Amino acid sequence: MAIWIALSRTKLDCLKRHLRAGLPPVRSGHMDEAIAVSLGIRTYASLLASLKVPDDAPVQVTGWLDPPTMESKLRAFGYEEVGAEFLGTLIEDAMKDPKFFEAESERQKRWAMLQAFRAANQN
Numbered sequence: 001m002a003i004w005i006a007l008s009r010t011k012l013d014c015l016k017r018h019l020r021a022g023l024p025p026v027r028s029g030h031m032d033e034a035i036a037v038s039l040g041i042r043t044y045a046s047l048l049a050s051l052k053v054p055d056d057a058p059v060q061v062t063g064w065l066d067p068p069t070m071e072s073k074l075r076a077f078g079y080e081e082v083g084a085e086f087l088g089t090l091i092e093d094a095m096k097d098p099k100f101f102e103a104e105s106e107r108q109k110r111w112a113m114l115q116a117f118r119a120a121n122q123n
Contacts, residue, residue, distance in 0.1 A: 018094035
């Protein structure tokens with residue numbers, strides 16, 4: 001059961017917090033790599049590079065976040081207690097968290113204001 005997601009750095013941090021809270025034994029770096037691989041991106045560094053945009057740009061990484069792929073990666077790191085269904089629940093919980101969208105809406109407001117300012121000052 002893949003989950004469609006649009007990620008910014010803010011949303012990625014919120015997602016990671018929820019996953020780590022639900023799976024405290026999983027090391028931070030291992031969770032980072034599992035998130036990236038589950039999006040079809042080879043490494044977490046590549047994912048972060050994809051998210052490097054100006055602070056006020058609403059550019060996001062979009063894709064299918066695949067809990068079974070995340071589970072496989074975490075099992076490869078030695079975490080046998082991880083299950084795809086539980087990961088899917090944690091991801092869906094993160095996406096329901098108001099903080100998942102709170103900072104993003106502020107960022108989008110700044111982007112819209114910047115675009116309006118640029119348009120007004122073109123001539």
